[in-house]
Amino acid sequence: MNATRSTPDSATHPAIIAPWIDTLAVGGLSLLVFVPLLLSGRHDLLLVGIGVQALLGTMLNMPHFLASYRMIYRSKEIMLRHKWASIYIPLLLFFYIIVAIWQAQYSPALVSLLMMVSSGYLAWHYTGQAWGMMATFAYLEGVPFLPEERRLVRGSLRILLVWHVTWFLHTAELPFDLANIYTAMSVASVGAFVLGAVGLARMRQRTGRLPPLRSLVAWLAIFSWYAVIAREPRAIFLVQIAHAVQYLIFPVRVEINVTARAEEGRAPHLVRHMLLYGILLLGASYLMSNQIPGTAMAFVAKALGEQPGEVVPIMIFAFLNIHHYFTDGVMWKLRNPAVREDLFAHVSAPTVAGGRERSNR
Secondary structure (H helix, E strand, C coil): CCCCCCCCCHHHCCCCCCHHHHHHHHHHHHHHHHHHHHHHCCCCCCCCCHHHHHHHHHHHHHHHHHHHHHHHCCCHHHHHHCHHHHHHHHHHHHHHHHHHHHHCCCCCHHHHHHHHHHHHHHHHHHHHHHHHHHHHHHHHCCCCCCHHHHHHHHHHHHHHHHHHHHHHHHHCCCCCCCHHHHHHHHHHHHHHHHHHHHHHHHHHHHHCCCCCHHHHHHHHHHHHHHHHHHHCHHHHHHHHHHHHHHHHHHHHHHHHHHHHHHCCCCHHHHHHHHHHHHHHHHHHHHHHHHCHHHHHHHHHHHHCCCCHHHHHHHHHHHHHHHHHHHHHHHHCCCCCHHHHHHHHCCCCCCCCCCCCCCCCC
8 A cells, every 4th residue: 555645535524423533532532631630630530339330331332342242143144154263262251160169169260361351362362453443533534554654653562561461450459569570561562662752753754644633642542541440440440441441443434335335325214223232332231231131140150159249240240341352353353344444434435455454353
């Protein structure tokens, strides 16, 4: 792909939803909230109570899980094309959780192991999604990253990945001290910022203009996320919400494009469908957050002799997270023409050279 020219025409600022919505969702809201908090010097960054956390989880975090499920379970053909994501991984996780709940009567080892896997995968997921956002919006603006620029920017995000894993282990109250390693990785994260900035500067030198705003915002946003949880680990909840907002515009766009194609562009049908999509997503999120899984897993826990309140919420959280990470990594490979067509059908988009522009890995 030409380094300085690519359709869609950058002058039209094609978007996933709309340029300003994309900018806010991809990280603009994060920066508007997190940067003033960090500059305030306060250490209590959680801002909201348990009730508001539960509401935001139901309204935003759970829908982002279920939207990815809608992607993978949309049709039998998609399910069979991605058997590991749709069938094998959830089955393996389910059986592991059954064993972990039983084992929790004697030792929390299996529960702890699953949480460690989930947290490590989370680091890969967050930093991978940040790169996916950057690459997608650079492509939409007509200035995709060249290999050297990509290596520098992704290198900065991979340093953050290691920082995230170290942060988790440091805050997990393990029996061994990781303070020195955590301090070293915190220093390295400053180097990560510099490394990414060099990559973006080279893009500016090549194109003669600033990197695409939405790509730049996505890159800055993840640094703000990690700065917040470095100061206040409990603020990971806020980062989860920021991540969910960043993600949701993509499955929503696919839903719009697929529906528009099926309805042959008939606007009233599309509006009705998207209203129903939103209602069902929120309704299912309420049930998943407050009703069905807790009741079902509580029954399993009681049958195995474990107190439901002890491990069931942890197991549900780990299941959803790990399955979502895996599903998301499978579904957003833009080397797949069907995925490109579904995501970019609303813009004049040629084949994406090189494959994965919107990838969580």
